[in-house]
Amino acid sequence: MKNDTEILKGFILRGSRNVLTVKAETEEGHKELECRIKGKVFKGHTAKENGKDYYNPFAPGDWVIVERQKKSDSALILSLEERRNIFSRFNQKEAASQLLAANIDLVLCLCTPVSPPFRPRFLDRVLLQADVAGIDAVVVCNKMDLEYDDIDIDERLEDFKRIGYKVIFVSAKTGEGLKELSGETEGKTSVLTGQSGVGKSCLLNALKPGLNIREGKLNEKYDRGAHTTTMSFMVELSPETRIIDTPGVRLFIPDGLRAEELIVHMREFAPLAGKCSFGMSCTHRTEAGCKIMEAVSAGVIHEDRYESFLRIYDDLKGNISDY
Numbered sequence: 001m002k003n004d005t006e007i008l009k010g011f012i013l014r015g016s017r018n019v020l021t022v023k024a025e026t027e028e029g030h031k032e033l034e035c036r037i038k039g040k041v042f043k044g045h046t047a048k049e050n051g052k053d054y055y056n057p058f059a060p061g062d063w064v065i066v067e068r069q070k071k072s073d074s075a076l077i078l079s080l081e082e083r084r085n086i087f088s089r090f091n092q093k094e095a096a097s098q099l100l101a102a103n104i105d106l107v108l109c110l111c112t113p114v115s116p117p118f119r120p121r122f123l124d125r126v127l128l129q130a131d132v133a134g135i136d137a138v139v140v141c142n143k144m145d146l147e148y149d150d151i152d153i154d155e156r157l158e159d160f161k162r163i164g165y166k167v168i169f170v171s172a173k174t175g176e177g178l179k180e181l182s183g184e185t186e187g188k189t190s191v192l193t194g195q196s197g198v199g200k201s202c203l204l205n206a207l208k209p210g211l212n213i214r215e216g217k218l219n220e221k222y223d224r225g226a227h228t229t230t231m232s233f234m235v236e237l238s239p240e241t242r243i244i245d246t247p248g249v250r251l252f253i254p255d256g257l258r259a260e261e262l263i264v265h266m267r268e269f270a271p272l273a274g275k276c277s278f279g280m281s282c283t284h285r286t287e288a289g290c291k292i293m294e295a296v297s298a299g300v301i302h303e304d305r306y307e308s309f310l311r312i313y314d315d316l317k318g319n320i321s322d323y
């Protein structure tokens with residue numbers, strides 16, 4: 001009886017909460033297996049490991065041990081291998097953390113100068129989350145084929161460079177910058193994040209023709225994306241290079257840190273942590289001797305990053321609002 005099954009190690013490509021596609025090396029070579037979760041062990045397992053609940057127990061990039069019925073294309077997930085890191089966000093609707101990807105080398109923070117409008121505060125949040133997770137991040141500005149004449153956009157992108165982030169300019173449409181982007185992602189597992197409509201799926205299709213990932217059209221009236229991608233999934237550009245596409249979300253609420261810790265996870269703020277007259281209890285809003293406010297006046301911290309900081313701080317205190 002036992003010989004009818006084989007135990008394999010594989011990684012998750014995509015899936016819902018209950019049914020996941022795992023890629024594993026079987027006796028017949030690499031296969032994509034449709035997997036269900038054995039029992040209800042995982043909710044507890046994940047919660048114990050991370051000290052909190054996730055509304056989805058697995059994410060693309062997770063390594064798992066599965067039991068496969070030989071010759072079949074289905075299996076049961078028995079256990080989760082230890083994670084190197086997780087990229088998550090707080091899901092307000094579910095009031096829980098949502099895993100977007102696991103075991104990641106690089107976060108690609110995709111934005112556009114126009115269509116949909118440039119939203120640097122979204123980038124601030126994604127970059128923050130990458131820092132919290134301990135994952136490298138780069139800003140990727142797509143749709144560079146489109147005209148725009150707002151110098152504030154260039155100035156803000158320059159500021160990301162100034163504080164130490166790489167900014168790559170690309171166009172999924174014309175192919176501009178794709179070589180540089182390929183160079184950056186080569187040999188890594190990356191996660192692609194950004195608002196709906198910035199062209200995440202389109203960019204993947206441009207990086208590897210033939211993928212045929214579904215792309216959406218922008219809503220003309222509101223100049224917004226249509227939330228075309230509804231589930232994270234991994235694509236393999238080569239055996240070593242993997243990218244996880246994610247659904248565009250409207251609000252990115254950072255996850256896994258307390259408001260008081262925010263200061264150490266924003267690059268140009270971090271060196272000032274604890275230096276205010278009121279130390280770590282400073283709210284950086286009104287206090288005399290606040291080093292953050294001084295740094296904003298001196299131009300060491302961009303005013304808009306400071307505004308981002310205040311709003312994220314409020315989010316983390318539970319006062320979530322639009323940003």
Ligand SMILES: Nc1nc2c(ncn2[C@@H]2O[C@H](COP(=O)(O)OP(=O)(O)OP(=O)(O)O)[C@@H](O)[C@H]2O)c(=O)[nH]1
Nearest residue numbers: 172173196197199200201202215216227228229248
């Ligand atoms: N002009 C131009 N349009 C682009 C470019 N990249 C993507 N688009 C268009 O932007 C729209 C949205 O692209 P998607 O790839 O579906 O966007 P997404 O980020 O995956 O959106 P969600 O799945 O909803 O999160 C489509 O109409 C694309 O044709 C680009 O480089 N230039």
Ligand SMILES: [Mg+2]
Nearest residue numbers: 200201228229
């Ligand atoms: Mg998409």
Ligand SMILES: [Zn+2]
Nearest residue numbers: 276282284290
């Ligand atoms: Zn302060």
